[in-house]
Amino acid sequence: MFVLVEMVDTVRIPPWSFQRQLNDAIAEELNKKLANKVVYKVGLCICLYDITKLDDSYIFPGDGASHTKVHFRYVVFHPFLDEILIGKIKYCSQEGVHVTMGFFDDILIPPESLQQPAKFDEAEQVWLWEYETDEGAHDLYMDQGEEIRFRVTDEVFVDTSPTGPATATPDTPGQPGQPGQSTAPPAEDAGEKKEAPYTLIGTICEPGLGLLSWWNN
């Protein structure tokens, strides 16, 4: 579930923090920068593991702060392919079952990866497994808050760095920046949903996967 990632960065320590131990000040800055943030193609950063090397600190003209190149290792949440994880069902939608692990929310199990045959109950907005036994079909509901065991099949990283103003929006061709068009930039935001920088795609289409209550004796 968690991996250690070796990184290098230059940390800026402002002059009012000079009385602190350098290691503590650097650790705090690194955690401030990376904790609970997704690094593209790496994963969700949790916390600093250790500092492996500190290069010399420099002070540049015009800036009273010291700049130090730091080699460090960070604990990152990055499950490997086919890893089994346990989470809770956040909610169900047409797109599938959304699972959360508390510290990481963007896990989706698409309808084709549910235990088949599966059906979406529109009234209750919940997916269910039409489980056939000799006695007849049981409908096993995937309710909110239930613990669920799933296998990671794919991960999607989206680069959500800000793009410059030069990109023209596809729905307002040739009309960016006009004073009357107050809707041009906000419409772009309102129309697009904010994309999650890191999404996991899972499956429960195997014996043993799905709600824990399905498999407990």
Place this chain on the structure above:
Amino acid sequence: MEVKNANAAMLSNYEVFKLLTDLKEQRKDSGKNKHSVGQQNLNTIMYETLKYLSKTPCSRQSPEIVKEFLTTMMPHKLTKAEKLQLLNHRPQTAVEMQLLVEESEERLSEEQIEELIQTVADVLPGDPEQENAAPADAEMDEGSEQS
């Protein structure tokens, strides 16, 4: 910022749990600056991750237990990822074992799977609540069979 190695090492849930618990202790002593705006992200992720991990078997493990587990697992010829998953999940049934061990039908016989389940149950401490409930059920079953 540069990423030198995106996969330098795999960490068990126990290692992350211990790191976060120690960090929490350290920050408790530090006083007021942990509530500043910049520290909120660290606080959130630490709280949520600790909340998640405290409900997994890793919260009852120690370095000695992990070492003993890995030594006991050596003869079974499992991959590093499989041993890590066994350590993190502590499977109790054959179905769970087959999920965590790849191609278990070909590599392990039924008795070997049973043996693995037994070893896991012996070496890794389980949930005391769950284990107290089980003997009670067994007594109830015996009672009903006798009558």
